Amino acid sequence: MRRAGRLRVGQRFAVVATVLGLVLAGGVVAGTQASVALSRARDRLVLRIDPAMTTALRLQNAYLDQETGVRGFVLAGDDRFLAPYLRGRADERRAVAQLDRLISGDGVLQRAAGSLRTAVALGATWRTGFARPAIRARRTKVRTDDVNVGAGRVRFDRVRRGTAALQRELNLARMHATSTLNHSARRLNIVLGIVSGLLLLGGVLAVLVIRRTITVPIDALAGEVRRVADGDFGRALEATGPLDIVTLAGDVDSMRARIVQELEASQAVRQDLERSNAELEQFAYVASHDLQEPLRKVASFTQMLQRKYEGQLDEKADQYIFFAVDGAKRMQELINDLLAFSRVGRLTREHQSVPLRSVIDRALTDLTGAIEESGAEVTVAGDLPTVRVDPGLLALVFQNLVGNAIKFHGEGSPHVRIDVGEAEGEPGVCAVAISDDGIGIDTEYADRIFVIFQRLHPKERYGGTGIGLAMCRKIVEYHGGRIWLDTDHAADPARPGTTFRLTLPIDVPDPTEAS
Incomplete structure (x- = not known):
């Protein structure tokens, strides 16, 4: 019995992703707002209030320089003592202009802007009511007693109180901005913490949901499939989930x-x-x-x-x-070859781990008579590995291939070469090539020669039943290899003879057996 949810796997992923996306979007919005507030508070503190406080101090010093210059000029009557006054006036104008630029337009600094206007007005009153008249009087009168210094001191005390009030307002604004900055920083940290917690919680919930609705049903289905794969083919598969x-x-x-x-x-x-x-x-x-x-x-x-x-x-x-005797012999030979062909792969014997050299030597020993009679020269070259085969059957392959090379030789004594090496691109497989300088085989017969009873020459010229190469293919494939005619060699008129190639699996020792 199968129970299916209404949503597919992709749809469930979409729901989870949508929820996490909404959480992330909300966190981004809240974090952006907190970050903007933090940035605004930091800019007000760093770019406005702190420079304004420094400039207000310069303004206060400018008024002090003016008062010092006027007092010195009144006492000495020397124009050189007016230099601080004139320098203070220039510093005052620069400071006031800078304070106007820093303070104006910000609601938090509105009180400070009022204090600045008051301080500037008090400074102007001091200059018009005392400083300028005192300078004129000292220029025209010789005695300092003629100048009302006490009234000037009273007026300048008001200027001091005005600049002090400006400093207080700026300090209050700085305290407020610092508090706002700290509050915005705490708010941003809280938002980031909440968003991180929600994302972590959402991730955990997503994992749990995915595990419950996807992983567990898939594992259960995989278990059912494994039981079927292990041989319980009559078991019907059951599944729940998406x-x-x-x-x-x-x-x-x-x-x-x-x-x-x-x-x-x-x-x-x-x-x-x-x-x-x-x-x-x-x-x-x-x-x-x-x-x-x-x-x-x-x-x-x-x-x-x-x-x-x-x-x-x-x-x-x-x-x-003669015909009767020859026919009887051929019939006996044909029946024996047919029996041998039918037994390959059917009457199996346990494979043995044997050196390939010993298999080739066994085949050459069986061909001793044909080799001596024809004067053939057979050479074996290459790194011959150990193979796990039926030695008797594999020896028949080499016996047939080398025997054919000797049988179908040219005018001179046959030369047969057996080359053994690793198969290119096939690890654990050896490649064998049996080459001769005989009459050769046309490439058009490359597949036909491995078909049983196929002959390319009349039996009166070359004996045989036409079963040998078919048996070779059957034996090689029985051992997990391949055999074929090298068509590149066959198609090259400059290279006489034939080359057969075959592959065999190498016997790789089991390291657990060695230990």
């Missing part, structure tokens, strides 16, 4: 059902094949016993007839007897 996981389970279950049907059909075919193999084995038994026994009698009696009456009958009779 719609697409349940749909996938249904598709896999449909595939399982089809595999079961195919398996049942293949089992029926296998039973038929087993019956055919049993019949083939029965045929092999009949061919090896019931057929060969009368064939041996025919061959034996025709040979006796040939030995006893050869030359006593006419020439036609001797020729007929």
Whole structure:
């Protein structure tokens, strides 16, 4: 029974991503607002209030310079004592202009702007009411007693109080800006902490949701699939969770059902094949016993007839007897080769780990007679590995290939070369090349030569049953390798002869066995 959620996996991911995105967007908005407030408070403090406080101090010093210059001039009557006054006036104008630029237009500094206007007005009153009249009077009068210094001191005390009030207002504004800055910083940290916490919580919840609604159903489905893969093909797959996981389970279950049907059909075919193999084995038994026994009698009696009456009958009779003997021998050879071909891969023997050199030497030993008779020269080159094979069957491959190279030689003594090396691009596989300088094979017959009973030459010229190369292919493929005709060699007119190539798996020792 399958229970499917209404949402697919992608839709569930979209929901989780949307929630996390909304949390992140809200955090970005709140964080941006807090950051803007923090930046505004920092700019007011650093770019306005602190420079304004420094400038207000210069303004106060400018008034002090003016008062000092006027007092010195009144006492001494020397124009040189007016230099601080004149310098103070210039500093006052610059300071007032800078303070106007820093303070104006900011609501927090509105009180400070009022204090600045008051201080400037008090300074102007002091100059018009005392400083300028005192300077004029001292220029026209010789005695200092004629100047009302006390009234000037009273007026200048008001200027001092005005600049002090400006300093107080700026200090208050600085305290307020510092408090706002700290508050904005705390707010930004709180927003970042909340957003980070929400994102962490959302991530944990997303993991839990994904695990519950996706990972757990997939793991359960994977377990069901593994049980089916382990051989429980009759087990129907069950799944819960998102719609697409349940749909996938249904598709896999449909595939399982089809595999079961195919398996049942293949089992029926296998039973038929087993019956055919049993019949083939029965045929092999009949061919090896019931057929060969009368064939041996025919061959034996025709040979006796040939030995006893050869030359006593006419020439036609001797020729007929020769044909009968030759046909019986060929029939025996054909039956033996067919039996050997049918046994490859069917009557299996345990493979052995043997050096490839020993397999080749075994094949060459069986060909000793043909090698000596033809004067053939066989060389083996390369790094010969150890292979895990049926030595007897693999020796038949080399025996057939080297035997064919000797049989189909050219005018001189045949030269056969066996080269062994690693297969390019196939680790753990060795490549073998058997080359000769014989009559060669056309490339158009590259596939035909491996078909059973296919011959390229009449049997009167070259003996054989046409089974050898087909048996070689069957043996090599039985060992997990490949065999083919080197068409590049066959197509090159400058290179006489033939090259067959084959691959064999190398026997790699198991390190656990060595330990």
